[in-house]
Amino acid sequence: MLNTRYSGKPLVGDWLIIILSVALVLTLFKTLWHVEQATKLLIRQGDHVFATLSLDQERMIRIQGPIGYSTIILSNGKVRFESSPCSNQYCVHQGWLNRVGQVAVCLPNQVSLELLGRQKSYDSLNY
Secondary structure, three states: OOOOOOOOOOOHHHHHHHHHHHHHHHHHHHHHOOOOEOOEEEEEEOOEEEEEEEOOOOEEEEEEEOOEEEEEEEEOOEEEEEEOOOOOOHHHHOOOEOEOOOEEEEOOOOEEEEEEOOOOOOOOOOO
16 A cells, blocks of 8 residues: 655655756756847948947947937947837837847837847847
8 A cells, every 4th residue: 555644854866856956957047048248239220230339438329210310328338229219219118238139129210229249149130
């Protein structure tokens, strides 16, 4: 007959599974989580590249789009849309970007910001 009593204390096998699971999660986190600081900014306006800039500068850029000017701020290794003529302001509310692969896009004004590093974390950006 099967013993159905549960003592509530973890057995040696339980501890082994817990330790191996924690080790696996930590290894996968370290291997797959990319937190590389960006070094360059790629600005697209419409279907062409407007500029590729280093993030090691303090600068304000105004870009003319189909509905008006978008203002972009570079400061202390990060970038953001400061203002844009679009109605929803999603690009402005995106906030500061500083990690490789982060993107902010103003669809109505057809302006996008993409942060680059040593390697891309994906193949392409479309809108």
